[in-house]
Amino acid sequence: xxxxxLDVQGLVGGYGKMTILNGTSFSVPAGSITTVxxxxxxxxxxxxxxxxxxxxLREGKVVFKGRDVTGLSQRELLNAGICYVPxxxxxxxxxxxxxxxxxxxxxxxxxxxxxxxxxxxLDKFPVLRKKATQQASTLSGGEQKQLExxxxxxxxxxxxxxxxxxxxxxxxxxxxxxxxxxxxxxRGVSILMIEQNARSALEISDYGIVxxxxxxxxxxxxxxxxxxxxxxxxxxxxxxxxxxx
Amino acid sequence: MSNLLDLLVAGLAxxxxxxxxxxxxxxxxQTSQTINFAQGEFVMLPAFLMLAVMHAGAPxxxxxxxxxxxxxxxxxxxFKLLLVDPMLRHGVLPLAIATMALAIGMKEAVxxxxxxxxxxxxxxxxxxxxxxxxxxxSLQSLGVLALAxxxxxxxxxxxxxxxxxxxxxxxxxxxxxxRIIGVPVERMILLTFLINAFLVALASLLITPIYLxxxxxxxxxxxxxxxxxxxxxxxxxxxxxxxxxxxxxxxNLAAAYVSTQYRAAVxxxxxxxxxLFRPQGLLGRPEERTV
Numbered sequence: 001x002x003x004x005x006l007d008v009q010g011l012v013g014g015y016g017k018m019t020i021l022n023g024t025s026f027s028v029p030a031g032s033i034t035t036v037x038x039x040x041x042x043x044x045x046x047x048x049x050x051x052x053x054x055x056x057l058r059e060g061k062v063v064f065k066g067r068d069v070t071g072l073s074q075r076e077l078l079n080a081g082i083c084y085v086p087x088x089x090x091x092x093x094x095x096x097x098x099x100x101x102x103x104x105x106x107x108x109x110x111x112x113x114x115x116x117x118x119x120x121x122l123d124k125f126p127v128l129r130k131k132a133t134q135q136a137s138t139l140s141g142g143e144q145k146q147l148e149x150x151x152x153x154x155x156x157x158x159x160x161x162x163x164x165x166x167x168x169x170x171x172x173x174x175x176x177x178x179x180x181x182x183x184x185x186x187r188g189v190s191i192l193m194i195e196q197n198a199r200s201a202l203e204i205s206d207y208g209i210v211x212x213x214x215x216x217x218x219x220x221x222x223x224x225x226x227x228x229x230x231x232x233x234x235x236x237x238x239x240x241x242x243x244x245x
Numbered sequence: 246m247s248n249l250l251d252l253l254v255a256g257l258a259x260x261x262x263x264x265x266x267x268x269x270x271x272x273x274x275q276t277s278q279t280i281n282f283a284q285g286e287f288v289m290l291p292a293f294l295m296l297a298v299m300h301a302g303a304p305x306x307x308x309x310x311x312x313x314x315x316x317x318x319x320x321x322x323x324f325k326l327l328l329v330d331p332m333l334r335h336g337v338l339p340l341a342i343a344t345m346a347l348a349i350g351m352k353e354a355v356x357x358x359x360x361x362x363x364x365x366x367x368x369x370x371x372x373x374x375x376x377x378x379x380x381x382x383s384l385q386s387l388g389v390l391a392l393a394x395x396x397x398x399x400x401x402x403x404x405x406x407x408x409x410x411x412x413x414x415x416x417x418x419x420x421x422x423x424r425i426i427g428v429p430v431e432r433m434i435l436l437t438f439l440i441n442a443f444l445v446a447l448a449s450l451l452i453t454p455i456y457l458x459x460x461x462x463x464x465x466x467x468x469x470x471x472x473x474x475x476x477x478x479x480x481x482x483x484x485x486x487x488x489x490x491x492x493x494x495x496x497n498l499a500a501a502y503v504s505t506q507y508r509a510a511v512x513x514x515x516x517x518x519x520x521l522f523r524p525q526g527l528l529g530r531p532e533e534r535t536v
Contacts, residue, residue, distance in 0.1 A: 052425070078427045086425065092418040099411050106412060107427035151426065 005030040005159055005190045011050050011060035014214075020046040022214035023060070028159070029207060033181060033191045035222065037198040037231075038211035044194045045087060047211070048161050052084040053077055064159065078107045083157035085148050087164040087194075093137035097128055097147060100136045104151030114154070121150045142173030149180055160184065163194045166201070178204050202226040250380045252497050258386040259455070260493020261393030265448045266470035267477065267485035268400065269441035275417035275480060276437040279329050280341040283348035284445065285467020290351060291316045291449035292366055292458040293359050305367055313446045321442030325435060348463065355460040368454035389451045396447060397486055400440070404482060413437060465509075469496070472516045478529020487528055491515075 004027035014020035020043045028034045036044050049055040051062050053072055062070045064080060072080070092100050101121060105114050122129040125146050131139060139147060145165055152160060162181070166174040174197070181191050182204055195201030202208050208225030210218035218225060225231060266288055273279040281287070295312035299305065328347060332340040370388030374381045404410035415423040416433040424430045448466075456462050469492055477488025492512050499511035525531045 054425075074424055075427045075429070084425050086422070090419070090422040090425070092415045092422070094418055095411060095414055102408075103411055103415055103423075103428065104426055106408065 003030050004028060005065060006051070006192065007061075007063040008047065008051065009061040009063065011047065011057055011062070013050055013055050013057040013060070014046070015055075019058075020214050021050060021057075021060075024050075024211065024214055024216055025060075026209050026216045026219055028190060028192050030190050031185065031188050032206035033185050033193060033204060033222075034207040034209060035193045035195055035198070035201045035205040036209045036211055037195060037202070037225075038217075041213075042211040043214040044211055045163055046214075048084065048086070048163055048192075048194065051161060052082065075107045078155055078157075081155075081158040083152040083155065083160050085152050085160065085162040085165070087167060089141075089144060090148050091136040091139070091144050094135055096133050097136050097139065098122075098132040100147055101128070101151050101154065104154035108155060117154055121153065125150060141168045142170065142176065145169065145173070145177055146180070149177075153184070157189065159190045159192065161192050164196060165193065166195060166197045174200065198231070199226065248380060250377075251382050251386075252501050253494060254382050254390065255386045256494035256497030257490055258390040258393070258493070259452070259497065260473075260490035261390050261397070262448045262452045262489075263466075263469045263473045263493050264397060264486045264489025265393055265444045265451075266466060267473035267489045268397065268482055269444040270470055270474045271479060271482060271485045272417075272437045273441055274474075276413065276434050277325075277329060277333065278337050278340075279333070280337065280344065281441075282341060282344040282467065282471075283351060283463075284470055285463030285465070286348045286351040287316075287320050287442070287445040287463070288449045288452065288466045288470075289458075289460065289463035290320065290355065291446040292453035293355055293460075295450070296364060296366065296458060297359070305369075309369070309450060312450070313443065316442045316446035316449075317439050319442075320445060321439040322435070324442070325438040329438075348467070352460050352463065359460070361460065363457040363459040366453040366458045369450060370454075385454070389455075392447075392451060396444070400444075401482065409433075409436070469493075469512065472512050474526075476515060476519045476526055478526030480530060481526070481528050484526050484528035488526070491527075 006028040008027065009025050011021045011024040012019065024043060024047055036047070038044055046055060050057055053074055057070065060070070061068055064082060067080070069077060069080060069082075092103070095103075098118070101118055102114070105117075108114065122132060127143050128147060128150065131143070136144070136147065149162075165177050165181070169177065178200065181193065185191055193201060193205070202222045202225055205222035208218070208220060208222045209216060210225065210231065218228065220228075266284060270281060270284050273281050291312050294315045295308040298308040298311045303311070328343055329340060332343045368385060370385050373384045375384055375387065376382075404414060412423070412428045413433045413436060415428050416430050420430050423433075452466065453462075470489070473488035473492045474485050475488070476491060477486065478484025492515070495511055495515060496508055500508035503511065519526065
């Protein structure tokens with residue numbers, strides 16, 4: 001795919017002797033929301049770690065905007081324009097909300113307009129502005145996710161890797177978080193998301209990727225993945241390969 | 246009866262020194278799970294480094310500078326690279342035990358290569374008394390207190406008001422996420438070790454004129470700092486400061502009003518009470534660990 005912002009080619013790797021990724025390959029079209037789904041243990045989060053240089057790969061390549069970024073440091077990846085929002089709580093509980101956000105720009109070289117960017121971000125998220133001087137631990141789960149997204153966006157990334165943004169959030173907050181992602185996509189940011197909540201995630205996505213046992217099983221338009229009869233089966237415990245064969 | 250004000254000031258002065266040592270102690274714990282049981286010996290050594298430089302003929306000011314630089318090198322960089330990094334891989338406990346071994350090694354080395362006797366050490370604060378509100382207070386105590394407070398304030402400002410400080414706190418509070426957003430975690434950890442080395446060197450410079458330079462002086466100091474850190478809250482810098490001041494004052498008042506023999510027991514009693522009734526310390530937050 002020529003308009004791919006990210007190309008993942010034949011990743012092999014895992015933890016210790018355990019292999020999680022068995023030649024995972026896919027590409028992420030630029031300016032889209034792409035959702036990775038798959039059963040537990042499929043290697044979804046591991047792929048993200050591999051892309052973001054947090055997992056030593058035995059084989060394979062990660063290509064971002066045509067450049068091989070395999071094994072780069074997190075600082076280099078951030079500067080290249082990739083940002084990663086992992087699963088769960090990713091804040092610094094005892095720093096203020098504002099200080100938490102500000103830390104999103106530690107790798108930035110041009111600090112000049114940083115205060116303006118932070119103000120702009122706080123304007124977009126009134127809850128965060130209201131609590132800007134409070135300890136981040138006082139935020140609710142949804143507010144913490146917002147903080148993480150805002151922090152990640154300070155560097156104006158072109159690709160956002162976001163892992164299970166809906167986990168632990170109320171349905172309303174899930175909708176809000178998804179709306180933020182849609183807005184980002186409309187501004188031209190590419191988003192690669194992992195979601196357990198496959199149906200609602202695919203509904204807002206452009207593309208869907210199905211992972212199983214560390215391999216890519218299906219890459220298609222989101223609506224087609226959503227309506228693929230094999231998907232239900234996959235999530236109900238059946239192996240997709242059997243049905244596909 | 247002793248002069249209560251003077252006792253308080255003297256207590257706060259030693260307490261401020263304990264606080265310096267305790268702050269370094271908690272910083273090491275927070276950023277790299279290092280429980281440094283050699284922290285007392287870390288305070289003992291810089292004075293000897295400075296004395297050695299002076300014996301070589303250098304003036305006091307130069308000895309101070311070289312002593313601090315040597316501390317940064319040995320107790321900061323060397324400690325991290327040669328002991329903490331290799332041992333931490335095996336767990337928190339093996340590292341803690343290794344620091345106990347280091348403490349014994351440092352003590353014996355100083356006894357062997359320097360002297361088993363206590364040596365006098367010059368004070369950077371001139372001797373004498375000042376009169377405040379009609380009370381006579383030792384200039385030494387006041388000077389120590391002022392210097393220690395200045396350093397603590399400086400450190401607090403560094404931690405809370407600067408980007409480097411925020412990055413250090415981020416590293417302590419959530420190293421995985423810190424790395425993900427681009428904080429140079431390794432460099433921040435090293436910086437913590439250097440700050441600790443600076444703090445112990447300074448504490449050494451301030452306390453040795455009072456207690457003399459002796460190979461065994463780290464035992465008392467390490468214990469005081471350890472108690473201060475636990476009493477204040479093991480995971481909080483401000484807790485360590487409060488704990489240090491409290492131990493200093495309690496210790497001094499106990500010596501004057503209870504008994505000199507039992508003065509060392511009083512902080513211990515305080516420690517037991519705190520552990521029983523408020524295990525997270527006065528200002529600490531409870532820590533959860535998944536097993």
